[in-house]
Amino acid sequence: MELKKTIQQIxxxxxxxxxxxxxxxxxxxxxxxxxxxxxxxSKDPGFVSKILKLANSAYYGLPRNVTKLTDAIMILGFKxxxxxxxxIFTNKEFYDFNSEEVDISEFxxxxxxxxxxxxxxxxxxxYSNKEELFMCGLLHDIGKTIxxxxxxxxxxxxxxxxxxxxxxxxxxxxILDIPTHELFAEMxxxxxxxxxxxxxxxxxxxxxxxxxxxxxxxPINIITLSTFIAERFEFGDNGSGSPIKVxxxxxxxxxxxxxxxxxxxxxxxxKSDKIDEFINIQGG
Amino acid sequence: xxxxxxxxxxxxxxxxxxxxxxNTARNRVDIAGAIEKVLGRFFKLEACLSAAYDGVKWDxxxxxxxxxxxxxxxxxxxxxxxxxxxxxxxxxxxxxxxxILPAVKSGKLLSSFFGYIENEDxxxxxxxxxxxLGFFSYYSGIVLENLRLFGEVRExxxxxxxxxxxxxxxxxSLDEGICVLDASGGFVFKNQKFDELELEEEIIEEIKAIxxxxxxxxxxxxxxxxxxxxxxxxxxxxxxxxxxxxxxxxDISNTKELERxxxxxxxxxxxxxxxxxxxxxxxxxxTAYSETITESLESLDAETLKxxxxxxxxxxxxxxxxxxxxxxxxxxERKNLQIDKSRFNIVALIKRAKESTRELYERFNTKIEINxxxxxxxxxxxxxxxxxxxxxxxxxAIKYGDKEEEERNVIxxxxxxxxSEEIRISIDDNGxxxxxxxxxxxxxxxxxxxxxxxxxxxGTGLGLAICREILLEHGKDIHVTSKVGEGSHxxxxxxxxxx
Numbered sequence: 194m195e196l197k198k199t200i201q202q203i204x205x206x207x208x209x210x211x212x213x214x215x216x217x218x219x220x221x222x223x224x225x226x227x228x229x230x231x232x233x234x235s236k237d238p239g240f241v242s243k244i245l246k247l248a249n250s251a252y253y254g255l256p257r258n259v260t261k262l263t264d265a266i267m268i269l270g271f272k273x274x275x276x277x278x279x280x281i282f283t284n285k286e287f288y289d290f291n292s293e294e295v296d297i298s299e300f301x302x303x304x305x306x307x308x309x310x311x312x313x314x315x316x317x318x319x320y321s322n323k324e325e326l327f328m329c330g331l332l333h334d335i336g337k338t339i340x341x342x343x344x345x346x347x348x349x350x351x352x353x354x355x356x357x358x359x360x361x362x363x364x365x366x367x368i369l370d371i372p373t374h375e376l377f378a379e380m381x382x383x384x385x386x387x388x389x390x391x392x393x394x395x396x397x398x399x400x401x402x403x404x405x406x407x408x409x410x411x412p413i414n415i416i417t418l419s420t421f422i423a424e425r426f427e428f429g430d431n432g433s434g435s436p437i438k439v440x441x442x443x444x445x446x447x448x449x450x451x452x453x454x455x456x457x458x459x460x461x462x463x464k465s466d467k468i469d470e471f472i473n474i475q476g477g
Numbered sequence: 478x479x480x481x482x483x484x485x486x487x488x489x490x491x492x493x494x495x496x497x498x499x500n501t502a503r504n505r506v507d508i509a510g511a512i513e514k515v516l517g518r519f520f521k522l523e524a525c526l527s528a529a530y531d532g533v534k535w536d537x538x539x540x541x542x543x544x545x546x547x548x549x550x551x552x553x554x555x556x557x558x559x560x561x562x563x564x565x566x567x568x569x570x571x572x573x574x575x576x577i578l579p580a581v582k583s584g585k586l587l588s589s590f591f592g593y594i595e596n597e598d599x600x601x602x603x604x605x606x607x608x609x610l611g612f613f614s615y616y617s618g619i620v621l622e623n624l625r626l627f628g629e630v631r632e633x634x635x636x637x638x639x640x641x642x643x644x645x646x647x648x649x650s651l652d653e654g655i656c657v658l659d660a661s662g663g664f665v666f667k668n669q670k671f672d673e674l675e676l677e678e679e680i681i682e683e684i685k686a687i688x689x690x691x692x693x694x695x696x697x698x699x700x701x702x703x704x705x706x707x708x709x710x711x712x713x714x715x716x717x718x719x720x721x722x723x724x725x726x727x728d729i730s731n732t733k734e735l736e737r738x739x740x741x742x743x744x745x746x747x748x749x750x751x752x753x754x755x756x757x758x759x760x761x762x763x764t765a766y767s768e769t770i771t772e773s774l775e776s777l778d779a780e781t782l783k784x785x786x787x788x789x790x791x792x793x794x795x796x797x798x799x800x801x802x803x804x805x806x807x808x809x810e811r812k813n814l815q816i817d818k819s820r821f822n823i824v825a826l827i828k829r830a831k832e833s834t835r836e837l838y839e840r841f842n843t844k845i846e847i848n849x850x851x852x853x854x855x856x857x858x859x860x861x862x863x864x865x866x867x868x869x870x871x872x873x874a875i876k877y878g879d880k881e882e883e884e885r886n887v888i889x890x891x892x893x894x895x896x897s898e899e900i901r902i903s904i905d906d907n908g909x910x911x912x913x914x915x916x917x918x919x920x921x922x923x924x925x926x927x928x929x930x931x932x933x934x935x936g937t938g939l940g941l942a943i944c945r946e947i948l949l950e951h952g953k954d955i956h957v958t959s960k961v962g963e964g965s966h967x968x969x970x971x972x973x974x975x976x
């Protein structure tokens with residue numbers, strides 16, 4: 194497969210719409226107020242109603258229903274609202290292709306679960322920027338969806354090989370000698386001019402050792418570990434034939450002990466019961 | 478929207494203030510106060526509540542009057558904090574907000590701060606504030622957890638201290654002095670009794686010596702020893718783990734004194750039995766001979782009569798000797814032994830003393846030899862008393878001779894002590910000797926080596942005690958060395974008479 198051709202194909206992928214772009218920008222601006230975020234989101238009433246539906250879902254466990262977006266922002270925070278908007282957009286634009294090998298809703302579930310595990314892991318190990326981890330988890334496999342959207346048969350071929358040889362998805366990509374989903378993600382987020390954190394975790398989560406000494410070491414380690422947990426416990430389906438291997442240094446670098454890992458798994462288990470609304474995010 | 482640069486500045490300033498507040502926080506109330514202070518710079522907080530809730534019981538540790546919710550109503554808000562583990566501004570149905578700031582550590586909710594804000598102002602709630610509060614949430618959790626751990630450590634230190642005091646109280650209640658020494662002989666521990674004993678240096682040295690022996694031999698030591706300060710018993714053990722030695726010591730002077738008095742009492746009883754026997758023997762002889770003479774005076778020839786009368790005289794003299802000794806002893810007890818000093822020739826006195834014991838040395842077939850530098854050596858002293866001493870020592874030397882020995886010898890030596898104004902008198906024999914155990918005791922009153930009532934050797938058991946007392950009154954002492962089976966050596970010194 195020619196890289197040049199691939200890049201041209203990427204251009205045909207959807208860009209984030211104006212409202213989502215503004216939501217992301219506003220949520221990343223320290224000076225933005227709840228009123229500001231409410232204003233930009235309100236341009237798309239469909240978006241707002243879907244966000245409110247998620248906000249009222251079991252996942253967030255609010256004591257009463259919220260009916261206004263400002264209330265949702267006040268209660269859940271800017272970044273969580275942004276994450277919900279990003280989930281709605283990604284699901285609609287990227288998890289809508291045909292596959293004979295993978296159930297797309299299970300494929301989507303995998304991303305949501307990795308997002309959730311990322312956030313829970315951040316909590317357990319005391320990494321304070323947990324909402325960013327949700328977004329990184331949500332978008333870490335965007336490269337695979339690009340393959341699915343652009344070349345559905347190629348996607349199926351990779352999955353089929355991985356399953357037959359009982360190897361991780363990325364190993365099958367290497368055997369087939371095609372650009373990896375990490376590369377597709379990198380190209381997409383560069384094109385979208387997305388935050389570097391999201392780009393790095395999506396394009397390096399199979400190679401955490403390459404940025405072990407960078408500022409992104411913690412997030413990439415968390416996402417790699419979260420992917421492993423989701424695969425190992427079969428939360429959703431990411432098209433892999435076997436779970437990835439977690440490099441030994443990740444446990445040490447994150448300060449994970451058998452006890453904290455056990456706590457992490459319990460927290461993940463109780464949260465995974467509450468992600469139904471996220472799976473069925475478009476409603477109806 | 479403001480400029481980003483300004484915002485970062487504002488965030489850093491707020492965070493710096495919060496960390497300063499936490500820096501002096503000593504407990505969770507202080508932390509709640511710090512949160513209240515920092516949040517109060519963004520909003521007008523009407524009333525605050527800080528609490529932990531385990532699903533059953535509330536633990537409210539800071540609550541302002543006028544906080545609008547009761548505990549029942551707060552449950553759902555606490556659940557939200559538990560679920561989200563992130564700060565939240567909850568719009569109230571009435572008016573205003575409840576700001577929720579959970580203290581989170583390792584995914585666990587430790588407690589939560591709740592602040593009631595009456596007037597809403599959307600503009601104040603910025604992304605920057607959300608980020609800041611997120612940090613506050615984590616940092617207050619870490620500080621809280623650390624304070625809790627610190628409290629645990631302090632509590633365990635307190636318990637240890639209590640335990641230490643308890644054991645110390647036990648050790649201090651003991652009547653024994655207890656101390657622990659390290660391998661280098663330094664004191665690691667002393668109980669109260671040990672300090673109270675105010676031990677003299679010699680005893681401290683003894684303790685160190687015992688400790689070092691205990692360490693060398695890896696075995697506990699036990700001994701009793703007399704010091705100026707009293708009689709002490711020592712017991713040592715190696716403390717578990719090695720390297721340190723515990724020594725117990727007790728002043729057993731009273732016990733020892735009691736033992737000694739009991740022994741003296743015993744000796745007195747024996748003495749009375751002994752002295753009765755000693756007095757009866759000559760008396761029986763006198764009575765028997767007197768009766769014979771009275772009844773058979775006509776049939777006795779002059780020779781026999783003279784022999785009988787001689788025996789009566791000898792026995793009377795012996796009786797006098799015994800009574801004199803008893804009298805001396807009685808005086809000695811009353812500290813009333815009179816010394817009447819004069820200048821006399823000691824060599825001549827020794828010769829006289831030898832003559833006085835003629836009957837005895839002939840009976841025991843003992844050879845008495847006198848070695849003197851000169852025939853005339855004048856000393857200062859009570860001639861009569863020194864005579865008594867000499868007779869005693871010579872008699873003993875003869876009486877305690879060795880039956881197995883072919884030739885029984887007693888050697889009396891008089892010599893000037895070099896570089897001194899004294900003359901040494903020594904009595905050597907080749908008799909049975911005295912074992913080490915008895916060597917010091919022989920000068921004790923009533924003491925006889927064969928204290929069992931066998932009467933193998935006659936005597937009151939007072940002789941040597943009187944000898945020593947006489948010499949002590951002269952400002953001198955008597956010394957003995959001996960070897961069992963080889964013989965004994967007694968010696969004392971007297972001042973040379975001034976010219």
